[in-house]
Amino acid sequence: MISRLEDFSNSVLGADDPLAVWNIATSFFESFGFIGSMYGIRHLQTTPNEKNIRFSNALSDWKTSYMAHKDYERDPLFIYAPQLPSVFFTGVNFLEDHPYLREEDVAVIRRAESFNLTSGIALKMAGGEDGVVRGWNLIGDLSRQEIMSLNDAHGGVLHVCAALADQKISQTVTRPDAYLTxxxxxxxxxxxxxxxxxxxxxxxxxxxxxxxxxxxxxxxxxxxxxxxxxxxxxxxxxxxxx
CATH class of the missing domain: 1.10.10.10 (Winged helix-like DNA-binding domain superfamily/Winged helix DNA-binding domain)
Incomplete structure (x- = not known):
């Protein structure tokens, strides 16, 4: 894990702008077998804005449908994220794990299924504590067992690298007086x-x-x-x- 994390870290830290970080991150995630990536920021007290959601190029067809249906207003990924763990599974293959979803929530997931996007790993970076939900959804067509096995094997490095990219993309900085023993x-x-x-x-x-x-x-x-x-x-x- 350490060598892969080190390579990713060096690439991200050496990137000049958020777009470069985005390209590095999405290519890295796809190397694990995901079709594409989605990254979003949602302010809980304001009307959802499609400009705050980004899709990797491989998801362009789904993005068109997502925007046309204004799925960003009803995407369960953002609505329920404050109550969910830092890492959770998404997609039609994991509907049984989220019985609280309403009909309109499920419709968003079913539309993704129509593009053969059936499973994903959501990595929550901010969970609404400050009124903001922010995170990644790594999306693919893997079976339930395949994506759970992938998470068991590589979930740690995926989460750390997602957090690294998030720090750069969102320009989050630590307190200047931070000190680690x-x-x-x-x-x-x-x-x-x-x-x-x-x-x-x-x-x-x-x-x-x-x-x-x-x-x-x-x-x-x-x-x-x-x-x-x-x-x-x-x-x-x-x-x-x-």
């Missing part, structure tokens, strides 16, 4: 290497609860919702060289 840095570096909490604890010879504490402190210092986002912010802010 050596232990917090060690935990984040091991996270970048694909290690889970128990593995990090074993490597550092500390308790799992202590790892969780270091991760929580890092998130709070960096203004991140998840440990993956904390890792991304630390990299973008040059607080954590890989």
């Amino acid at each position: 050596n232990r917090e840095k060690e935990c984040l570096i091991l996270l970048a290497n694909g290690q889970r909490t128990a593995q990090i604890a074993n490597k550092l010879n500390i308790q799992s609860v202590t790892v969780d504490l270091h991760m929580r402190n890092a998130r709070e210092k960096l203004g991140a919702r998840t440990r993956e986002q904390a890792l991304a912010v630390a990299i973008v802010s040059n607080l954590l060289p890989l």
Whole structure:
């Protein structure tokens, strides 16, 4: 994981503008077998705006339909994101996991299905805490089992790289006084290497609860919702060289 993350990080950090970051990110996601990517920002207290949603080129046909039907006004991805985890599955193959969806919500998903877009992994970057929902939807035609297996194998690197790209695209910056302890840095570096909490604890010879504490402190210092986002912010802010 670390070499792939390092390559992606170097490319994104070296990009001159958000469009360059977008092209790097979408190509990277497609290399995992996704057809395309969708990135959106929605302000919860204002009327949804189609200009705040971006599609990769491979999704141009669906984008035309999405805009024509004004699906951005009813897209479940944004409406229910504040109540959902940082990572969740989307698409018709996962309808049974979201029984709360209304008829008009399902219609948006069914229209995507008509373009053979049946599954996706949503990566939430902001969940409405500040009145903004922001995140990625990596979309494809994989079966339910295939995309769950893909997430098991690569979900960590996908989330971290999505967070890195989000930091650059949205121009999010960390607080100038942010400071990470050596232990917090060690935990984040091991996270970048694909290690889970128990593995990090074993490597550092500390308790799992202590790892969780270091991760929580890092998130709070960096203004991140998840440990993956904390890792991304630390990299973008040059607080954590890989």
